[in-house]
Amino acid sequence: MAATPRKNKTGRRFLAAGAGLATVGALFAAMPSAGAAGDEYAVGQGTNGKGWGRMVDVQLLSFNDLHGNLEPPAGTSGQVIRNKADGTTEKIDAGGVEYLATHLRQAREGNRYSITAAAGDLIGASPLLSALFHDEPTVEAMNELDLDVTAVGNHEFDEGARELARMQNGGCHPVDGCYGADQGFEPFGGAEFPYLAANVTDEKTGRPILDPYYVWEKDGVKIGFIGVTLEGTPNVVTAAGVKGLKFGDEVETINKYTKILERKGVKSIVALVHEGGMPASTSVNYNCDGDGDGDGEGVSGAIVDIAKNVSPQVDALVTGHTHQAYVCSIPDPTGKPRLVTSASSFGKVYTDTTLTYDRATKDIVRTAVASANHVVTRDVPKDADMTKLIEAWRPLAAPISNRPQGYIAADINGRGSTAYEKPLGDVIADAQQEGLAPADKGGAQLALMNPGGIRTDLVYKASGAEGDGVVTYGETFNVQPFTNMMNVVDLTGANLITALKQQVSGSNLNSVKILQVSKGLTYTLDMTKTGADRVVDGTIKLNGEAIDPAKTYRVAMNEFLAGGGDGFAALATGTNKLVGASDLDVFNAYLSSHSSAANPLQVPAANRITVITK
Template identity: 65%
Template sequence: MPISASIGRRRTALAFVAAATLFGTMALPGVAQAHGHGWNKPKTEDLQLLAINDLHGNLEPPAGSSGTVKEIDATGATVSTPAGGVEYLATALRQARQGHPNTVTVAAGDLVGASPLVSALFHDEPTVEAMNKLGLDVTSVGNHEFDEGKTELLRLQNGGCHPTDGCYVKGRKFKGADFEYLAANVTNEKTGKPILDPYWIKNVHGVKVGFIGATLEGTPNIVTAEGVKGLKFGDEVETINKYAAELKRRGVNSIVALIHEGGLPASQVYNYDCGAAGAGISGPIVDIAKNLDPAIGAIVTGHTHNAYSCAIPDPNGVPRSVTSAASFGRLFTEINLKLDKRTGAIVRPSVTAANHIVRRTVDKAPDMTDLIAYYSKLAAPIAGRAVGFIAGDINGRGSGDLEKPLGDVIADAQLAGLAPAEKGGAQVAFMNPGGIRSDLVFKASGSEGDGVVTYGEAFTVQPFTNMMQVKTLTGAQLIQLLQQQVSGLNEAAPKILQSSKGLTYTLDMNKTGAARVLVDSVKLNGAAIDPTAGYRVAANEFLAGGGDGFPAFAAGTDKLVGASDLDLFTAYLTANSTAAAPLAAPAQDRIKIIGVGQDVD
């Protein structure tokens, strides 16, 4: 099995292991403990881990509520604190390393993809360069690392100019990532072999430490078919345990899992403690953590964009650290621990873990400022063009509501662009909530002026530039589509589609599964849905192909391909807003909600 030491351009770094604080002197089998009066205690090595996840190319500070973190202030009140931006993240990480001669920086996937324009315009090369500068050592892949397919992911790792766009500046060739991408459970369908190294071994003063990286098994359900073509995504537990056994055979007794899958903590406060038994967290990571090999000393996670530092019992019932640093570079996790130099194991009672806010009150890192300025200058002719005007904030990603104001605007834009008969004759349009990547903020940074929406800001909201499709669904299929928001793959974590004006219905979240959609309440332009009639339905190509757990879309017929979602969005803003008559946030009156729903995307 290849290890990073065999790749000349990749840095040699220190390794780490992390776990949540245990009670008393509990330890995993094989973990050495003190004996007698302490004269024969094993020698240990201090180790620090700094972890991030789900950066999504947010080099500049994220706008609006997507760029804040909830914390409890000195008075006990919950407040939103501005956070994030790679200039501040780099400074925070560099400060955290001070006084720690042994430190390693890791990530749990989605560093790129769904990125703002300053990174996405250059196929996320700026983000990889930023991660090189701030000293990232190793990361798992996430689902968004496959947005442009396997070949592009390998280019980000190994370097080289983009196959179609080429090099962006004459004489300047992209060098690729200095850090390791790991993809244990992503294999070539034909060969069965991982497309990247499954693990990474580091020797820390004689102690071998292994890092296993994996993404969620359900990646094909949330990435376009083209992005995962020819790839197979294996079960997280089965795959990680397989490579943990292999590492142990190689004499590696300290193992860390980097998993792009996560949980849903009971609180949105950034430093929420889930409790000693992990009772305060739910979601896929709980069962994964409970079934991973006890030799795995710590689990760093991502994907759900939540913040937590939890202790979830391993198969032996011993609590084990499971952490996530939210998203967009707003937080980082610091984990400090000791390694037993005699056994090569983690001294688990020594472990402490905490999330820290990346506050914008620290000095900016000059090298990151220069990098952002370099790419911003290249992007400026496109990014700075005004495309519309808003009367106030229109929240999307930062909205906690099931029906999001910006979701309504996007769906209306899609309907407006595709309603003409020659454009598809759409009668209703749907937008997936996970595809809304930011907010439209009235008082944005920069010099364009309050209320002005630039192309760059619109791109940050709709960065995928998916092509739109219009299909015919029967009324029965349309009802089934609405039911799939809260049933099947989406029952535990509902994905509420954002619908265009004219479609109204009631969701009763006190019920379960498909029954949450009150069928008699579904109306289009005031008329009840006819189960046997045909309706022209618009959606982006990802949703139209059945993505995000909506197979009813894939059953549609008479497909017509239209413009991109971004083009329709910017055209709508231009046509429906002026400086004198800016666009206001819609009323959010299309879905009547009964009970409390979990907003997850």
């Protein structure tokens, strides 16, 4: 299958930006690159082979997991940690597409050969400014950013394959129509870069639903890109989003298309993989290679096995999904070190990699590859094109986004909390239990919330004109952007216990997913043990009484969990299901009824799960 060529640069033209507001319809369900002292940890040697000689330096700029964060992310979601020379760390405000564009354009200066690539989840789970318009603003921003190619991520399937095809090809939304028509916006033209989905096939035809690879070429220099998402995408996306699709093994797929590219004469290959790892440190400039022997000791997780088994003909892996920042060397199947990178999330970091291309062999000189992560700081000028784009969309979202929903006394951290039990997780679980407790609403006795569904924090300091402590619809939507419908089901005590043990076993053994629990449900989590034993038998209680395996409980959860998502197969055993309001609606109702300007919501104590760490 031939790769889709990059479209001619057209972009959306905001003919009447700033014109009157339109009514928005219902919300749809070891050499660093050049830089200042203190730049992020770098891997590789590099060369000076620019120009027309045999050795040519090709710049690869990459990022991942933007999730539609056009505006600077708020609170801890918009910060990165960096190690300082004196051994301490510093937090740096980062992100925002206006700053990302400026950093990338500055980085491209002086580089004759420069490619910009991404590793998936550019859209989906997005803030309201993008999500309200089905992520059209983000795709347009990526066009303006001159993105050359991206892999799909699991969140590209949040609205299904048909909507993903619209993101690629353009056209008006089938339900909401053409946004901004009254303001003079031209119809959505789609992505001017190819989405790659090599391991996502149609169950009926067996063919990839989008292009599997893309070949970038300039002056005879050819570099092939193969894009895959994690094979486990169906476990982290609602069933409707992946209906009719098959997700293949990442390694087998990359190796298959590597051979195809080689037969076409393309010997320089980069894999864009929406799967990642966990570095031993969260600092953006952590030395991921430790002792420098290139054995990948500094990172763990699924990407390690993938990197160790992908064909040696692949020269580098650009990865994502785990929202971590790392630049590591992991040995390929022959034992030769190979670069593996990831650039955090939300546009807070980008990776600058130098791929030294040998014109004679048409391959990358692996020993000359150099790479470094860089923070997207906010101390640079905002990119004017991105500002224009944001300012064109913002008035359309404002009537919904600015509605007050409640009040908080201080930051209530969700995504930004490193604890297993997150303060905002407690608030959300309580909102779900309370909202679905009435008999006609489902009679919920307890509620469970998946931690991955909490996308950011509730931040006290106002980012707009509403005032400190005021929580707007836009802010609550940013916390819970999926608008999952709430379910209440009958669950046996035995299956409830099993579900809690699945937090730390099975597919969650090495990457635990601790459910957020509503008030009254308590238990002990002993992290000194392994697997399911970490959830201590006999400690699981509801309102002080031990959970009875033989008893039936009414449990509230979102539709994703009720379908067994995130490895919680026991939750899919629920019966007598009642479908309620959306998770966002019950969250907003809770804030409204439990807070006021005079009595704002306090930060929960987060003391429902007792954690033993030593």
